[in-house]
Amino acid sequence: MNVQPTTNALQEKKYIRSNEPVFWGLFGAGGMLTAFLTPVMVLVTGLLIPLGIIDADHLSYDKLHGFASSWYGAAIILVLVALPLWHTLHRIFHSLHDLGIKRGRDWQQVICYGFAFAVSVFVFTLLLQMLTQ
Amino acid sequence: MSTQATHAQQAVVDKVIEIEILRYRPEQDEKPFPQGFEIPYHPDMSILEALQYIKDHLDSSVSFRWSCRMAICGSCGLMVNNIPKLGCKAFLRDYYPQKVTLEALANFPIERDLVVVMDDFIKKLEEIKPYIIPERDEKCLSEGTYQQTPEQMEKYAKFSMCINCGLCYSACPQYGLDKSFTGPAALALLARYNRDSRDAGSAERMKIVNQEQGVWSCTFVGYCSVVCPKGVDPAAAIQLLKVESSKDYLIGMFKPD
Amino acid sequence: MSKRKPYRREMNNDWWLKNIFYSKYMIREGSSIFITLYSLILAWGVFRLSQGEEAFNAWLSALQHPVSIVFHLLVLLIALYHTITWFSLAPKAVDLYIKGKPLDGKLIVAGHYITFTIVTIFCLIVIML
Ligand code: SF4
Ligand code: FES
DSSP states (O other): OOSSOHHHHHHOOOOOBOSHHHHHHHHHHHHHHHHHHHHHHIIIIIIITTTTSSOGGGGOHHHHHHHHTSHHHHHHHHHHHHHHHHHHHHHHHHHHHHTTOOTTHHHHHHHHHHHHHHHHHHHHHHHHHHHHO | OOHHHHHHHHHHOSOEEEEEEEEOOTTTOSSOEEEEEEEEOOTTOBHHHHHHHIIIIIOTTOOOOOSOSSSSSOOOEEEETTEEEETTTOBGGGTTTSOEEEEOOTTSOEEETTEEOOHHHHHHHHHTOOSOOOSSTTOOGGGOOOOOOHHHHHHHHGGGOOOOOOHHHHHOHHHHHOTTSOOHHHHHHHHHHHTOTTOOOHHHHHHHHTBTTTGGGOOOOOHHHHHOTTOOOHHHHHHHHHHHHHHHHHHHHHSOO | OOOOOOBOOOOOTTGGGSSHHHHHHHHHHHHHHHHHHHHHHHHHHHHHHHHOHHHHHHHHHHTTSHHHHHHHHHHHHHHHHHHHHHHHHGGGGOOOEETTEEOOHHHHHHHHHHHHHHHHHHHHHHHHO
């Protein structure tokens, strides 16, 4: 048995490549966007406009609909709304592990990234609809 | 044991500090239990010296590891008030007059008292091929040494300072949750060799990095770099390896091996 | 015979409450729950936008509800926390050397904050155009 142990015995170990780089890339991009832009977005849409500090005309239906109906406007809106979700659901998925919720990791993964995917498709479809109207 | 002598000594010194040690004696204990000691306090006394005082004067059965007393050998790691520290690099003055609790390094099995089983850690260090793998290994001695500029050395110098103390494994919740994770020190050491201009073993080591148990178990908690007594910054090493692994992934998509 | 009997300590699910550093880590990760909710509010806004002016204005006025204001204030604080933690870890992912010396981490962090300020002001101006 030990006649030719050199190559085989040493290289026996199987290394399985993880697909995590895909999700990590999206996580990083979303995290970057969230770090730089979410505070000002929340400030504008959640506080300044509703409180009337910035006139609501600046976020009026006509203005925004016009913006969303241009291809670049649609792209910007898609990125701003959907990309953070790929960041946050990645974190939520890993936090479940941190909290010791070991059961059904596969399903947790499908649900977490599936959710980000579903909302992305939802927003994408709406924008496409407005674009082609 | 001369308890009287101890009392006499304590009467002379004015300041005492309370030290609580989590004891575990495998031949007689089912599980660990805390034991308190009172020792004379000196501001320049390290935790390791406090343990030595206890072993010499109060209870000779207390077990702990040490050797160099100067943060070089990496053998005296333990939890001080639940934070991983080197016993020889932590001082009583930073805790006095509060009580100090000592416990074996977290995330490792306890062998006895403050001594832990390091086998898994050592196995991981060995696994990452911690040696230079030259491009061709038949380079003759007469051809001279492998040369390197200071700039090339700077790329890995920080990651080569590890003393294998295991504090970072103790600080890492991901290692605590899943022992299959390669872990901070081993990955930092891996980065150290992959980033060395004299080494050509990156491709072999990237297979370890690319696994789920490689860099991808890390969620960038970052505590490993905080507790490291040698400024190795394993969290940075892992982060850089994640970037490398992602590049490797892209290349692998077009050129599967 | 060996008397060895290594004792394994259990890691409880509340490990992150036992050390302030871990707690902060969990808050950082937990920030994603609030940012998810905020993204859903925006996604809903896009939906209402696609339904026409009336629907969109209803979405806008719903944002004026005190609960919404308080919620967004909370999200703002949490988002800023994310920003701070993100920037503070940024130097670890940077592999730049200037004249053979690694780029100072403080410079990298400062660069991020400067960019953040510029981006924020830029966005505020753009929205008011
Ligand atoms: S990286 Fe630092 S903390 Fe970890 S084993 Fe090496 S010296 Fe110790
Ligand atoms: S005794 Fe050597 S590192 Fe502490």
